[in-house]
Amino acid sequence: MYGEDGSLDPVAEVVPGIWYLAIERRGVGMVVLYADGKKRGFLLDATGIQRGVAEEAAELSSGQSPSDVAAAKRRTERTVREAERLASAVMATAEPGFEPFWFAVPVPRPVYGEDGSLDPVAEVVPGIWYLAIERRGVGVVVHHKDRTKRGFLLDMTGIQRGDEIEIPATPGFEPFWFAVPVRRLLMSETEEHNEVGELLPGTWYLAIEQREQGLIAQSQDGRRGILLDTSGIQRG
Template sequence: MPVARPLMGEDGSLSPVGELAPGTWYLAVGRRGNALVAQGADGLRGFLLDTTSIERGDGADAEAAAAAAKSGFEPYWFAVPVARPLMGEDDSTTAVAELAPGTWYLAVGGRGGAILAQAADGMRGLLLDTTGIQRGDEDVAKSNVRETLRAAELLASAVAASPETDFEPFWFAVPVPRPLMSEDGSMTAVAELAPGTWYLAVGGRGDAILAQAADGMRGLLLDTTGIQRG
């Protein structure tokens, strides 16, 4: 998917039921004229009307999708009780990401006692330690989809906003842990801001803050509610 595109309801309504994001794989389960019937990892289905320049997966992708369907695995949302590493799908000993408590992730498959997990930014890997994980119900899943789409809209708006030329830098602290998103507009957290630590706001991007940590790491803080200014 070269750009974000709406997924329209199968009932023929003009209201999108979701949004397909670049960098994430979806399964084409049928065709209706020039449109595709697409399905996401969370089971959400709908019509993709604009199929121009989409990237098709290779045979391995199709085989994996068929295997997942055959296994009957039901995707579900889950959260971890403590931070845990997400390991590469190639069985390497290298962590590709870290799952954080308080964040919902999508289980898209099972590998023995491990979970094949997917984050909001499309990053996938194996969660080997599944003890104590909290499973979300259907309402949680729907809420998480809405929150993810809203976060994507906020990030796109912040990236597109012109920098404030008269911005006065200030120190601030967050009331609860919050992700610092990449400046390039991808749904990738480059760091997590922790309560009790002071960060420097070096610019404004619409309603977001361009923040900088002590190690020089910079990113966009989308949720600025309740921050304490120094």
């Protein structure tokens, strides 16, 4: 298996007797995920492969007791189902017209990378507000409250939306996407208001908080600051 960057240096190997999950087709090849979810790569030669179902995956093991084989089957089934569900959700098209919202979770839940890997990159925990900025399939792309981390949350069951109560940091404010009519400076959140970036027409930015003198704006790559001049902005 080769790297997904097009390099011809192998990064791993697929061998007979082990089940792998094909999560994406690219040309004549496919992106492959190991059953443990820890490795993935690009398989160029898919000739002669045997397609299977989760129940068959553990039967190739030898020298195991029936209980060990049954347990391996259950683990494989869970892994394959979770990988298929996660890959399908991550690769889904973003929902048009989605309105960002704050939410909290009832129990700790893993946040996955947006590439579909089964390795969690972070965790959401009860008692903290998170911002859902995009819906994909059954899950959402999530920003942590400090906006320094983001990832994909698959399990949204039982969440508490922030529009059901007041969030103390910005009561009554609903985050929204916007674009600027002309180039505008993005200033630091300190009292000095130093320049930290710029907003350009034709790009969508997320307003995440209202300040007396403007909006706290965040770019799609995670940079944030104060937009002092909000005249003529287009809400999206």
